[in-house]
Amino acid sequence: MWYYRTPTVVFGEDSLSFLNTITSKKCLIVTDKVLEKTGIMDKVRKQLPDNTRVMVFSDIGQEPTFSQMTSAMDSIRSFGPDHIIAVGGGSVIDTAKVILFRYARPEMDIYDLTPLEHLGIKEAAKFIAVPTTSGTGSECSWAAVVSDEMEKRKNELASAEILPDYAILDPSVVLGLPPRQTVSTAVDAITHAIEAYVSTWRNFYSDALAEKALELITGNILTVLQDPGNTEARNSVHIGASMAGSAFSNSQIGLAHALGHALGAIFKVPHGTAVGLYLPAVVEFNSLEVGERYDRLNSIFQGPFRKDCLADTLRHLFSKMGQPTSISGATISMDSYIAAKQNLEKLAMESTGVVANPRESESGDIRRLLEAVMN
Numbered sequence: 001m002w003y004y005r006t007p008t009v010v011f012g013e014d015s016l017s018f019l020n021t022i023t024s025k026k027c028l029i030v031t032d033k034v035l036e037k038t039g040i041m042d043k044v045r046k047q048l049p050d051n052t053r054v055m056v057f058s059d060i061g062q063e064p065t066f067s068q069m070t071s072a073m074d075s076i077r078s079f080g081p082d083h084i085i086a087v088g089g090g091s092v093i094d095t096a097k098v099i100l101f102r103y104a105r106p107e108m109d110i111y112d113l114t115p116l117e118h119l120g121i122k123e124a125a126k127f128i129a130v131p132t133t134s135g136t137g138s139e140c141s142w143a144a145v146v147s148d149e150m151e152k153r154k155n156e157l158a159s160a161e162i163l164p165d166y167a168i169l170d171p172s173v174v175l176g177l178p179p180r181q182t183v184s185t186a187v188d189a190i191t192h193a194i195e196a197y198v199s200t201w202r203n204f205y206s207d208a209l210a211e212k213a214l215e216l217i218t219g220n221i222l223t224v225l226q227d228p229g230n231t232e233a234r235n236s237v238h239i240g241a242s243m244a245g246s247a248f249s250n251s252q253i254g255l256a257h258a259l260g261h262a263l264g265a266i267f268k269v270p271h272g273t274a275v276g277l278y279l280p281a282v283v284e285f286n287s288l289e290v291g292e293r294y295d296r297l298n299s300i301f302q303g304p305f306r307k308d309c310l311a312d313t314l315r316h317l318f319s320k321m322g323q324p325t326s327i328s329g330a331t332i333s334m335d336s337y338i339a340a341k342q343n344l345e346k347l348a349m350e351s352t353g354v355v356a357n358p359r360e361s362e363s364g365d366i367r368r369l370l371e372a373v374m375n
């Protein structure tokens with residue numbers, strides 16, 4: 001028996017107006033300092049019913065630790081929200097998931113958040129996610145990434161009860177996304193679709209969404225980069241990214257994420273940039289096991305970018321997008337990378353990305369994949 005879990009997805013132009021239909025007396029908006037000052041927040045607030053009281057929590061850094069995520073729990077608890085709305089990228093949505101958990105179960109430790117136990121989280125508040133980047137898929141996933149400052153690693157926590165009730169995919173909130181973030185988040189989404197499609201936990205539902213996600217993202221991303229205000233192309237990438245999030249959340253990620261999480265933890269490289277750096281090499285490594293499935297994905301790419309194999313197609317598309325394909329392109333010095341290699345290997349081996357990767361890997365394989373991006 002298996003479940004396919006997904007929020008109710010509200011999508012397309014003007015989908016933020018859905019917020020006008022909720023019944024909420026007290027609403028907590030979780031966002032970050034930058035977004036708090038943009039027109040996106042005004043748009044969200046304007047859509048909420050007139051009689052809704054609003055509290056905003058925005059004290060969230062780029063890679064929030066558990067203590068940062070939960071730094072305002074006392075005032076949140078005394079406010080007592082019936083709705084939590086996350087407005088932001090992956091870190092913001094993941095923070096809202098952790099806040100929801102702590103709001104429902106204040107006595108529990110963060111590592112008590114597991115898929116194995118019913119925690120009664122859903123009863124505490126309705127949870128709505130409004131992604132302002134097109135990539136992380138956090139709005140459709142029941143996982144949260146939390147940085148552990150002591151261990152210098154990223155931990156992936158999961159429970160079906162932190163899956164948002166609603167995901168609102170309004171293209172107007174991503175029209176102003178800067179080019180660098182547009183690239184790194186789109187590369188993250190491409191990686192989600194490809195890793196979900198070959199994961200050993202893949203299923204018919206995740207397959208269908210991964211294929212469509214790849215078509216929507218790769219067919220529109222260059223248009224978005226040339227013409228950032230193109231709502232139609234932005235909408236396609238935004239929906240594709242969410243489909244990819246849903247696909248990997250209901251199957252699994254793989255080695256590109258295991259390696260990317262390790263790199264991100266040590267060198268603070270943006271998540272999408274880090275996973276995309278390793279993706280072509282991981283595709284080559286996995287081809288022994290899932291070559292036919294990669295061929296099927298390769299056929300989805302449009303003519304001008306498609307090469308004979310998926311790894312080369314990805315390298316070609318990435319170079320057009322401005323996504324680095326080597327360590328130097330990611331502005332990491334070779335000396336520091338070599339010095340960190342052993343630690344990177346250890347962190348990657350411990351990542352959940354290893355578990356459902358289609359080809360089993362030993363430490364020698366991980367080392368070779370780390371070396372594959374040195375040139």
Ligand SMILES: [Fe+2]
Binds near residue numbers: 257271275
């Ligand atoms: Fe990712």
